[in-house]
Amino acid sequence: MNLIDERLQTELSHGTQTSVIRLVNLLVEYAYEQRASDIHIDPRGHSLRVRMRIDGALIDTIPLPKILHSEIISRIKILSRLRTDEQYTAQDGRFRYTIPKKDIPIDIRVSIIPTYHGENCVMRLLRSADDCHTLDSLGFSELDQKKIMKAIQKSSGMILVTGPTGSGKTTTLYTLLSLITSKDISIVTIEDPIEYAIADAEQIQVNNKTGITFANGLRSVLRQDPNVIMVGEIRDEETARIAINTALTGHLLFSTLHTNDSVTTIPRLIDMNIESYLVASTVTVIIGQRLVRRICPSCKTSIPFEKELKDLLRELHVLKSHPLLRKPMRNVGSGCLECNYSGYHGRIALYEILVADTCIREKILKKTTVSDLRETAIQGGMTPLLIDGMYKVEQGHTTLEEVLRVIHE
Numbered sequence: 001m002n003l004i005d006e007r008l009q010t011e012l013s014h015g016t017q018t019s020v021i022r023l024v025n026l027l028v029e030y031a032y033e034q035r036a037s038d039i040h041i042d043p044r045g046h047s048l049r050v051r052m053r054i055d056g057a058l059i060d061t062i063p064l065p066k067i068l069h070s071e072i073i074s075r076i077k078i079l080s081r082l083r084t085d086e087q088y089t090a091q092d093g094r095f096r097y098t099i100p101k102k103d104i105p106i107d108i109r110v111s112i113i114p115t116y117h118g119e120n121c122v123m124r125l126l127r128s129a130d131d132c133h134t135l136d137s138l139g140f141s142e143l144d145q146k147k148i149m150k151a152i153q154k155s156s157g158m159i160l161v162t163g164p165t166g167s168g169k170t171t172t173l174y175t176l177l178s179l180i181t182s183k184d185i186s187i188v189t190i191e192d193p194i195e196y197a198i199a200d201a202e203q204i205q206v207n208n209k210t211g212i213t214f215a216n217g218l219r220s221v222l223r224q225d226p227n228v229i230m231v232g233e234i235r236d237e238e239t240a241r242i243a244i245n246t247a248l249t250g251h252l253l254f255s256t257l258h259t260n261d262s263v264t265t266i267p268r269l270i271d272m273n274i275e276s277y278l279v280a281s282t283v284t285v286i287i288g289q290r291l292v293r294r295i296c297p298s299c300k301t302s303i304p305f306e307k308e309l310k311d312l313l314r315e316l317h318v319l320k321s322h323p324l325l326r327k328p329m330r331n332v333g334s335g336c337l338e339c340n341y342s343g344y345h346g347r348i349a350l351y352e353i354l355v356a357d358t359c360i361r362e363k364i365l366k367k368t369t370v371s372d373l374r375e376t377a378i379q380g381g382m383t384p385l386l387i388d389g390m391y392k393v394e395q396g397h398t399t400l401e402e403v404l405r406v407i408h409e
Helices: 003-012 020-033 066-080 142-152 169-180 214-224 237-248 265-271 276-282 307-314 358-365 370-379 385-394 400-406
Strands: 036-043 048-054 057-060 091-099 104-115 118-127 157-162 187-191 201-205 228-231 252-257 283-295 300-304 329-333 344-355
Touching (some): 003 020, 020 036, 020 091, 036 066, 048 066, 066 091, 142 283, 142 344, 157 169, 157 237, 169 187, 169 252, 169 283, 214 228, 228 237, 237 252, 237 276, 252 265, 265 276, 265 283, 265 370, 276 283, 276 358, 283 329, 283 400, 307 400, 344 400, 358 370, 385 400
Parallel strands (some): 157 252, 187 201, 187 228, 228 252
Antiparallel strands (some): 036 048, 036 118, 048 057, 091 104, 104 118, 283 344
């Protein structure tokens, strides 16, 4: 039990005399110390469940008495400047908390919704210190780094980052922008929400109430004489069409899409009624990614490579002759205090980089199948997500279970 854990227990021992202000502060500090990305405060019939998302997994933490529920929610609403007298509609807000003595600022995004047992609250911790990433620290291979650097140094085109919710797309986008940030160019972003401040960039928050949508905001941004534009997400046909035209008119555009991998991004854009010749003319690079948990370095150990698991891997066509299958041992985390006995500590991303070279552009123009596109991309040097995962298993960064869990083949 660490110091913050003890302080929480001490505070709760006061029963109904507990200071809700101190309790909320301690919950945020505890989440920070545990490396949590989110705090879930879920009301139940006779209890108040508090869970924290650590390395992508929700973990039960300290239970709170139900009698404190309304006071905790009210305190969070006050901090977020939300309406305390409204309990039957969803509300979103944010606030900043600075950890005492350490002077560490944490931006916290708040979402509150009404449920059967009362208002449910989720707080997302956005730590500015975590924004200092490099392509190497994110897990990109040396070859993939060269592909990305070549793409972001161009003056026009479209660079897309794809993957499901929670796969680290925003972190990758911010990292790419940080690599080209300069006083010599104008960078404008349209985001929902703005998660981190970017030096030397103009950041615009989407606000549907005032008419600032991704599409309308993008139209307005074009009149601001930008060199580089980042659109938080391409969600609909209108935004996709404007983004494509933006890339065509001499701008470098970054954005994200929710697709399973890099290759399926192409038919997704065409499904949005974007002509294939426009997709072929504008898309420069598509980065597909997933997040997997890292093996805890404090309890990392080797175990015999189970025959059953090898047989399962051999059933996957791309892994039939993989060198990993010839190894007698494999790495896992045995579990320790450092990782809360999970065997994992932190996360690393798996990537596949589709470069829109001449062969890929020809396939796009012919509206070829996804499987044909994928085969062409692999022949052109793309490392599929599963193979990148196997490489990171070989290097001892993660486990086979994690890679297979995240990549559904």
